[in-house]
Amino acid sequence: MAKAKSNIEIKNKRASFDYEFVERFMAGIVLSGTEIKSIRAGKASLVDSYCYFSGGELYVRNMNIAEYWWGSYNNHDPRRDRKLLLTKRELRRLQRAVKEKGLTIVAVKMFINEKGLAKLDIALARGKREFDKRESIKEKDMRRDMDRI
Numbered sequence: 001m002a003k004a005k006s007n008i009e010i011k012n013k014r015a016s017f018d019y020e021f022v023e024r025f026m027a028g029i030v031l032s033g034t035e036i037k038s039i040r041a042g043k044a045s046l047v048d049s050y051c052y053f054s055g056g057e058l059y060v061r062n063m064n065i066a067e068y069w070w071g072s073y074n075n076h077d078p079r080r081d082r083k084l085l086l087t088k089r090e091l092r093r094l095q096r097a098v099k100e101k102g103l104t105i106v107a108v109k110m111f112i113n114e115k116g117l118a119k120l121d122i123a124l125a126r127g128k129r130e131f132d133k134r135e136s137i138k139e140k141d142m143r144r145d146m147d148r149i
Contacts, residue, residue, distance in 0.1 A: 008039065010110040012046035017133065019106055019125035025094070027058070028085035029110075029118050034068035034075055039118050041068075044110060051084065051105035051122055053095055058084040060107055060120065084120060094124060102126050 031039075038044060043066035051060050059081045067075045086094070097103050109121040128136070 008042060008112045010039075010042070010044050010046060012049065012106065012108055014047060015106045015108055015123070015125070017136075018128060019104075019123070020128055020132070021108070021123040021125050022097075022103065023124045024108065025086060025090055025122050025124075027120050027122055029060070029120050030083040030085065031065075031118060035065050036118060038065050038068045039110070040112065043068075046107045046110060049107040051107065053098065056091070056095075058086060058091060058094065058105070060084055060122075063107060063110075084122070097124050 045064040047062075047064075049060055049063040051058055053059075061081050062079065063082060064078050067078055094105060098105060103124055103126055105122055106125050107120055108123045111119055111121075113119050
């Protein structure tokens with residue numbers, strides 16, 4: 001029996017304004033306890049979340065998954081660091097790129113795929129300067145005006 005497509009999609013809108021995405025990856029998330037139930041309820045936030053390497057593994061920090069309402073003493077810690085699942089090739093590639101000056105890894109979007117697993121879109125990103133932000137706002141306004149016509 002096929003599962004219905006999930007409409008859970010949590011975005012980090014601030015990331016696209018502050019960063020220029022160089023390359024994007026899709027990673028699995030290691031969750032514990034009631035975290036998946038909170039995500040399915042839409043109670044998660046990616047604001048100010050970023051990724052870092054520790055011991056050759058990639059973790060996401062500052063991702064908030066609210067405590068599950070009906071959870072008991074088994075509830076999870078909302079702001080804990082969560083391990084991301086990528087292939088060795090992708091991990092090596094990201095680790096080399098992060099050592100380069102000015103690049104970081106940010107969480108862009110969290111969603112539940114068709115198999116019911118929580119996935120996180122991450123991006124290798126370069127910070128935008130103030131004039132870059134103004135330029136992207138101008139382009140966005142021009143595209144919106146062209147679509148109206």
